[in-house]
Amino acid sequence: MIGEHVIVGYVSDSGGRDALALGAAITRVTGGELTVASIYPPGSPGLAVEAQANLAHAAEDLGDAYAEFISFESRGVGRGLGVLASRIRADLIVVGSAAGGPHGRIALGSTADHLLHLSPEAVMVAPSGHRPQDAPSxxxxxxxxxxxxxxxxxxxxxxxxxxxxxxxxxxxxxxxxxxxxxxxxxxxxxxxxxxxxxxxxxxxxxxxxxxxxxxxxxxxxxxxxxxxxxxxxxxxxxxxxxxxxxxxxxxxxxxxxxxxxxxx
Incomplete structure (x- = not known):
């Protein structure tokens, strides 16, 4: 069953927070591991620091929930999430919708689009503004x-x-x-x-x-x-x-x- 190890692609925006909430809800139900990842491009020390800051924000949003936080260097966010998921043996990659899409619907950005055409693991996309329930119905x-x-x-x-x-x-x-x-x-x-x-x-x-x-x-x-x-x-x-x-x-x-x- 998917959800034994979930990796969330996190960015510090509404889509990232939607993905984080959904990934955390899934692991609460499955009892699986949760990894939160922030991807940054190579040769960009400033963006590497920003990635670490994003993860600090994610930790605050999660509160007491346990997760592993990883900043990972890659030429593309979707590619980086796919590679990282394979390395840590995650079975589900969770991402949010792109900014500017209709509330309550899924809007695909470049990251989700890449994953939905090439990911080695299952991919879940959260609608904009989605708030997960305590358990799936x-x-x-x-x-x-x-x-x-x-x-x-x-x-x-x-x-x-x-x-x-x-x-x-x-x-x-x-x-x-x-x-x-x-x-x-x-x-x-x-x-x-x-x-x-x-x-x-x-x-x-x-x-x-x-x-x-x-x-x-x-x-x-x-x-x-x-x-x-x-x-x-x-x-x-x-x-x-x-x-x-x-x-x-x-x-x-x-x-x-x-x-x-x-x-x-």
């Missing part, structure tokens, strides 16, 4: 009938079972495919969740003229988390979010976790 998986999503059904079902929360499998009907086929595919995914873990997943097909409308038609619980599988073009053990899943992420009002291809 439900896990939802955006389901499309393909091998990566079938893998994700088993993994997310295991996570829901361990956390003691419901699992929902969601398919978006954009009026481009036969609704009966979508429902049949979803029924097979529900069966897969049951056969692999014994959990009875909810299933929902949401219709809309586009992704945003279909996402808005769904009911979202406070504390809910949305999971997406990597796209078909993802390299093994890498995250790569396809065009449709990217639209789902941008339309989500809840944190979104993206699993690498072949995640185990």
């Amino acid at each position: 439900r896990l939802s998986l955006a389901y499309v009938h393909r091998p990566q999503c079938d893998e994700a059904v088993e993994r997310v079902a295991q996570a829901a079972l361990r956390l003691g929360v419901p699992l929902r499998l969601v398919t978006l009907d954009l009026r481009t495919e036969d609704r009966g086929k979508l429902s049949d595919d979803l029924a097979l995914a529900v069966r897969l969740a049951w056969e692999s873990t014994g959990i009875e997943a909810e299933a929902e097909v949401s219709e809309g003229h586009d992704v945003a409308a279909a996402m808005d038609a769904l009911e979202w619980l406070p504390g809910e988390l949305l999971v997406c599988a990597a796209g078909e073009d993802a390299q093994p053990h890498r995250v790569f979010l396809g065009e449709l899943a990217m639209k789902v992420l941008r339309a989500s009002s809840r944190p979104v976790a993206v699993l690498p291809r072949g995640y185990a």
Whole structure:
């Protein structure tokens, strides 16, 4: 289950604080380790000092919660977080939304965009202004009938079972495919969740003229988390979010976790 070791990409702005709060909430639930990282470019002593100052602010925000704080040199923040996550064996990278995006939605900056196309570990992005609950209320998986999503059904079902929360499998009907086929595919995914873990997943097909409308038609619980599988073009053990899943992420009002291809 993701969350055994969480690394938060921290910057001293609202997105960084959202990511920090979400990462800390996840580790409180999973009992996992929390690492807070500030990335700075090489050959920049002033920015290295600023990175340390950012971590001091993060420590103040966390209060009594325990975390390890690391400043790390890299030519790119997303690349640095990916390298660092591999080195410390973190299984989830948490980042916030870019400044200037709509409140309550996910806005991707360069860091999140890099991670969502190349990260070796699962990536979670917090919506702007998101305040996590004490515990997750439900896990939802955006389901499309393909091998990566079938893998994700088993993994997310295991996570829901361990956390003691419901699992929902969601398919978006954009009026481009036969609704009966979508429902049949979803029924097979529900069966897969049951056969692999014994959990009875909810299933929902949401219709809309586009992704945003279909996402808005769904009911979202406070504390809910949305999971997406990597796209078909993802390299093994890498995250790569396809065009449709990217639209789902941008339309989500809840944190979104993206699993690498072949995640185990």
